[in-house]
Each structure stands twice: as C-alpha cells, then as structure tokens.
Amino acid sequence: DGERHAICVTWRSTGGAWQVYMDGTLKKSGFRLNLGGKVRSGGTWILAQDQDKVGGGFDPNQAFSGELSQVNLWDRVLTAAEIGTGPCGQHGNVIDWETTDIEVFG
Secondary structure: OOOOOOEEEEEOOOOOOEEEEEOOEEEEEEOOOOOOOOOOOOOOOOOOEOOOOOOOOOOHHHEOOOOOOOOOEOOOOOOHHHHHOOHHHOOOOOEOOOOOOOOOOO
C-alpha cells in the first residue's frame, strides 16, 4: 500500500507460540513453531533475503525490495501492551538498530 508499517514478530521456545503484529494489531498467531529451539550467539542475522540453507548463498530474484528501519531483537517476548505502544521507539537488548554495526550488501 506504499505506507510505512511497524511489524513485530514474537516467538517463544517453550510451546512454540508465535504472533505477528502489524501496527500494534495482532494479525496472526499459532503454536508449535520450532519447539524447544534456541537462537545461539555468534551467528549472523540476514534480513530481507531468502537463504534456502545455511551457507547456501542468495538468489537476487528472492531479495526484498523496499526499506527497512528500526530492526530490534529482544531476549524475551514483548507484551501486547509494549507492542501496542510502538516498539519503533524501543531499543532491543540483543540487537539495537541504533547501536548495532550493520553491513549492507547488494
């Protein structure tokens, strides 16, 4: 629609509960996603590109076209109230858009 949107995705390892919010409104949710999974330290976060397998390279035809801003990551699930008040003004405690060294490719 050409408008700027705030997207927030949550996931909890226990139970695999996940939620997708757009502009503070819950749009979709579910359970059993990667039950017991962990996000390990020392990795690389890839944004706006589909990688079919680890180390598998990238296909330019599968790249996101647009703008990304205020990408943050927390080590906990934000509450619906926190998401509703606009996480764009909040800083993640794992990845903070304002202070993380971000490399752009492509």
